[in-house]
Amino acid sequence: MPIALISDIHSNIEALGVVLKDIEAQGIKEIYCLGDLVGYGPNPAEIVEHSMEWKITLMGNHDEAVIKEAYGFNPVAKQAVAWTRDQLRPGFLSGRSKKERWKVLCNLALTHTIDGALFVHGSPRDPTMEYILRSDCIDLTGGVPDKIRDIFSRFERLCFVGHTHDPGIITEESQFIAPKECHERWDFPAGKKFIVNIGSVGQPRDGDVRSCYAVYYGDRVEWRRVEYEYKTTMQKIFNTPQLDPRAGERLAHGR
Numbered sequence: 001m002p003i004a005l006i007s008d009i010h011s012n013i014e015a016l017g018v019v020l021k022d023i024e025a026q027g028i029k030e031i032y033c034l035g036d037l038v039g040y041g042p043n044p045a046e047i048v049e050h051s052m053e054w055k056i057t058l059m060g061n062h063d064e065a066v067i068k069e070a071y072g073f074n075p076v077a078k079q080a081v082a083w084t085r086d087q088l089r090p091g092f093l094s095g096r097s098k099k100e101r102w103k104v105l106c107n108l109a110l111t112h113t114i115d116g117a118l119f120v121h122g123s124p125r126d127p128t129m130e131y132i133l134r135s136d137c138i139d140l141t142g143g144v145p146d147k148i149r150d151i152f153s154r155f156e157r158l159c160f161v162g163h164t165h166d167p168g169i170i171t172e173e174s175q176f177i178a179p180k181e182c183h184e185r186w187d188f189p190a191g192k193k194f195i196v197n198i199g200s201v202g203q204p205r206d207g208d209v210r211s212c213y214a215v216y217y218g219d220r221v222e223w224r225r226v227e228y229e230y231k232t233t234m235q236k237i238f239n240t241p242q243l244d245p246r247a248g249e250r251l252a253h254g255r
């Protein structure tokens, strides 16, 4: 049974809406979210509400920052975390659905594993915070960098991540392959291990403004890109003084 893998929605309801429609149109019933429901964007409550329908939702660094503290965040992200917390944190007199959403956010799991496939927001070494970047794959001597080697030793077969908003495959030989370099599809031959970055629904950073997610078929992964009304999301961010306009501008560039 195929599983739709979504990540880094970042309170972008326009992007999530078209992605959920695309998932439904393919008849895919199971959705795993690899974290960062919130942060940067204007619709945090709606996204948390949607997540209650998904089979698995993991904790991202922005989700964690909202319920705890924004540690190691740049000013744009930090400001969004503070605003998001104001929107979501219930008071004594808050209604039941607000309290329910907060509880959901506080109880997100860090990792999930099925049949040798590990799912995590950042990395197996530090589930919410550590980035596995395409630049980490480069070693000037042509070997496999220690970081990549160590991360590969911490999962059985496949490791699905989000966090960098930069979709692609990392091989055991430390090669990074972007979806457009492999026809948006990668087969998993037996006996080989891979790290798979599924990209970002709500704030792509690979130069493509379209929303990105992936479908896992057990023996392969396929990435999908879906157009959404990013100008609407941008305008909402511009209309919210507590959110930095730069979080909106970048949506028009996919950076």
Ligand code: ZN
Pocket: 008, 010, 036, 060, 163, 164, 165
């Ligand atoms: Zn993110």
